[in-house]
Amino acid sequence: MLQDIEIKFPMLFKTxxxxxxxxxxFKDSIPRLFDEDFNYELGERICKTGFExxxxxxxxxYKHVDGLANMSLEFLKLQVKLEKTGKYLYSSFKEVEENExxxxxxxxxxxxxxxxxxxxxxxxxIHHNFVKLFLRDFITITKEKGAxxxxxxxxxxxxxxxxxxxxxxxxxxVDLADTAISFSxxxxxxxxxxxxxxxxxxxxxxxFGEAEKFDRxxxxxxxxxxxxxxxxxxxxxxxxxxxxxxFITVAVWxxxxxxxxxxxxxxxxxxxxxxxxxxxxxxxVQTVFEKDKSExxxxxxxxxxxxxxxxx
Ligand SMILES: C[S@@+](CC[C@H](N)C(=O)[O-])C[C@H]1O[C@@H](n2cnc3c(N)ncnc32)[C@H](O)[C@@H]1O
Numbered sequence: 001m002l003q004d005i006e007i008k009f010p011m012l013f014k015t016x017x018x019x020x021x022x023x024x025x026f027k028d029s030i031p032r033l034f035d036e037d038f039n040y041e042l043g044e045r046i047c048k049t050g051f052e053x054x055x056x057x058x059x060x061x062y063k064h065v066d067g068l069a070n071m072s073l074e075f076l077k078l079q080v081k082l083e084k085t086g087k088y089l090y091s092s093f094k095e096v097e098e099n100e101x102x103x104x105x106x107x108x109x110x111x112x113x114x115x116x117x118x119x120x121x122x123x124x125x126i127h128h129n130f131v132k133l134f135l136r137d138f139i140t141i142t143k144e145k146g147a148x149x150x151x152x153x154x155x156x157x158x159x160x161x162x163x164x165x166x167x168x169x170x171x172x173x174v175d176l177a178d179t180a181i182s183f184s185x186x187x188x189x190x191x192x193x194x195x196x197x198x199x200x201x202x203x204x205x206x207x208f209g210e211a212e213k214f215d216r217x218x219x220x221x222x223x224x225x226x227x228x229x230x231x232x233x234x235x236x237x238x239x240x241x242x243x244x245x246x247f248i249t250v251a252v253w254x255x256x257x258x259x260x261x262x263x264x265x266x267x268x269x270x271x272x273x274x275x276x277x278x279x280x281x282x283x284x285v286q287t288v289f290e291k292d293k294s295e296x297x298x299x300x301x302x303x304x305x306x307x308x309x310x311x312x
Contacts, residue, residue, distance in 0.1 A: 009040050011047035012122070015065055019123060023069045025076070026123070027124070031291070038064050039132055043122040049190050050118060064115040068123060071116030073086065078255035079302060086300075088259045093227055096258045114183045118155045126286045126304040130220070130249050133284050134158060138216075138247045138308055139165045146215035149239065151205050151222065152176065156184025158218045165194050171198040174208055205219075206231075210238055217246045223269070224251045224259045233276035246278065246309040254288055254302040265299040272308060283307040 006013040016034070019026040054061040070268050073082030082088060090096045120127040139161065145168045150159040155177075163171050166285045186197065201208075217236055223229035236246055250264040263269050266285045273280060287293050288302035296303055 005034060005040065009044040009053060012040065012043040013052075015047045015119075018062060018065060021082070023068070023072065025072050026069070029125065030123070033123065034127070037132075038128065041134075042131065043128075044133075046119065047123040048189070048260075050115075051104050051163075052190050053186055054068070054074060065119055067112040067115030068119040071120065072124075074257065075255065078257065082253070082255040086261050088104060088255060089257060090260055091227075093260060100257055114155050114179060116184075118157060118187075121157055126288060127287060129284060130304070130306045131158075131161070133282070133306055133308075134218075134247055135161065135165075137282055138245065141166065141216070143215065144168055146170075147172070147212065147218040148218065149214040150174070150218040150220075151208070151236075152180065152219075152225075153200065154180050156180075156187045156200070156222065159184070159198070160187050160191050160193060160218070162218065163188075163197060164191060167194070167197065169197070172212075172214075173198065173200040174203050174205060175200075176202070176204055178202055205235070210235070212239075213241045213244075214239055215241050215244050217244065219246060220249045221251055223248075223272070224256075224261050224263065226261055229261050229292065230272045230275055233272055237276050237278065240311060242311055244311065245281070247306075248273075248309060249304065249306040250307055252303040252305055253300050254304070263305075266297055266303055266305050269305050273307065277312050278309040279312050281308045283308050 016030050048213040050064060051061050054064050078089065090099065122128060122130050125210050146166070148159065148162055148166075150156070150171070150173045153159055154174040154175060155221045156173055159171050159173050163169065173181075175181055175184070181202050184200050217240055219236065223232060226232055240246060250263065250269050251259065252266055252269060270280065284306045286304045287296050289302060292298065292301045295301070
């Protein structure tokens with residue numbers, strides 16, 4: 001199996017081998033990742049584009065791949081703290097801003113973290129499965145033209161995949177961080193997305209105007225970064241056209257330095273979704289750790305929640 005991968009998907013193989021040698025976490029997880037359901041073409045494409053975005057420089061490329069190892073290590077360390085204290089490090093946006101964003105600036109939301117997120121779409125099984133759901137069930141639209149919004153765009157990965165499939169749609173990406181906006185620009189350029197098909201705005205979502213309505217909204221890993229996620233969901237509802245759809249992913253009981261809102265289980269996310277008047281069309285609830293796999297609805301275990309929503 002591994003030999004096959006090495007021949008057919010050389011960049012994926014090289015990167016996986018590098019991660020396995022770098023960190024015990026990947027030594028265990030990568031053999032499980034490469035099963036019959038893994039999207040090998042996508043994995044190879046993520047690595048190839050990452051290499052291009054690294055100026056085709058191996059040192060630079062591996063430094064970027066290290067972003068994923070760092071992000072994974074940070075998650076494991078913070079998760080231990082969460083298990084001990086029963087809460088995230090911070091409970092308000094102000095605290096995160098003062099203690100992390102303004103202090104660490106670029107490092108916090110900067111290239112390292114964004115590279116980690118980018119490579120996680122191939123090398124974290126839970127993220128890879130979200131991408132597969134997104135490609136299989138969300139972007140299969142027949143409408144030739146429309147408007148799509150990604151909040152927050154982060155790396156811009158999801159919006160970029162959307163535009164590759166639907167080049168005639170207009171895309172808007174919004175993020176608070178300069179670094180997210182520039183990362184997205186670089187990713188779009190590497191994927192040859194025409195500049196006139198998108199705009200990327202450095203804006204706080206809560207200040208984003210509501211005059212324009214969208215056919216599709218993408219929202220990956222956002223609610224847990226907010227003090228009031230229900231408020232954000234209600235705003236999505238107002239921004240979405242009546243026949244529109246939302247693709248959403250949410251971290252449940254999973255620590256990160258800038259996670260604020262602590263969901264204890266998937267049902268708490270569903271409750272917010274319903275309260276905002278959305279219907280759940282499809283969902284994928286995955287435990288982060290293999291050992292919890294049989295009990296994804298349990299409270300106080302790390303879970304990744306994804307769903308496709310429509311208006312009631
Ligand atoms: C974990 S990333 C998610 C990125 C992307 N959606 C994904 O799934 O890969 C969280 C992002 O939220 C952005 N963010 C946090 N609060 C925000 C706000 N109020 N408005 C806009 N962006 C925000 C951060 O700058 C960061 O890029």
